[in-house]
Amino acid sequence: MILEKISDPQKYIRHHLNHLQMDLRDFKFIKPGAFSSHYWTLNVDSIVFSLVLGSFFLSIFYIVSKRVTEGVPGKLQTAIELIFEFVDSNVKSMYQGKNALIAPLSLTVFIWVFLMNLMDLVPIDFFPFISAKVFNLPALRIVPSADINITLSMSFGVFILILFYTIKMKGYIGFLKELTLQPFNHPVFSIFNFILEFVSLLSKPISLGLRLFGNMYAGEMIFILIAGLLPWWLQCFLNVPWAIFHILIISLQAFIFMVLTIMYLSMASQVHKN
16 A cells, blocks of 8 residues: 555556566566567566466366265355356357357456456555565556456457358358348449448457457556555545446456357357358
């Protein structure tokens, strides 16, 4: 917790918006504010926290799956069973067809995005202070879903699955017909149809990634502004209500990402008869 008002709020805010970036050409960390002008740059903090949270999720679920007991389950097993039933009921209600991949994918998306969003509730100075004092790192951001590279990468993975199941269910010819014969089923409108359908197809992963990024980035920004512009004794009066409300946003964004993933894959698996 900051015990006094920040002397330079602008510098404080800019610092907390910097990622821990590494230049892959020489494997050195980039100083905050020294933006790289090439593509060989990684946001190391987003990647590390994403992998750690994903590994944590998989480890917990694996351990519980090996210790499943009949009769009266433990609290952790009960919680995981409720999550399973929640995801399974949504998949059954929204996905038309049978596919053994959809339910595990939906569960992974929901839990992983939820855990990444949950990092937004950690005090913003906690991990950056430790990383600076212990590891001498120039910057650190701990909310992977507030990084557009992470959210678009996840949505791009969903987009690949959309193309895969579209071609699998309809074939290359069917996929091409879907792009050129809808919404106007006449060869004259093929180019016009292709433009409309292609834009519609690309908008799915872009909107999926930008929606999650925008909401989480805004939430993180509010916490940073509260810490940077207000004295410590006033921060709690805004941080606590916003954190409580933010729990709803965190859960809702994970749910929306999961629901849209199911719906997009369901649409990709439907075969239209022309």
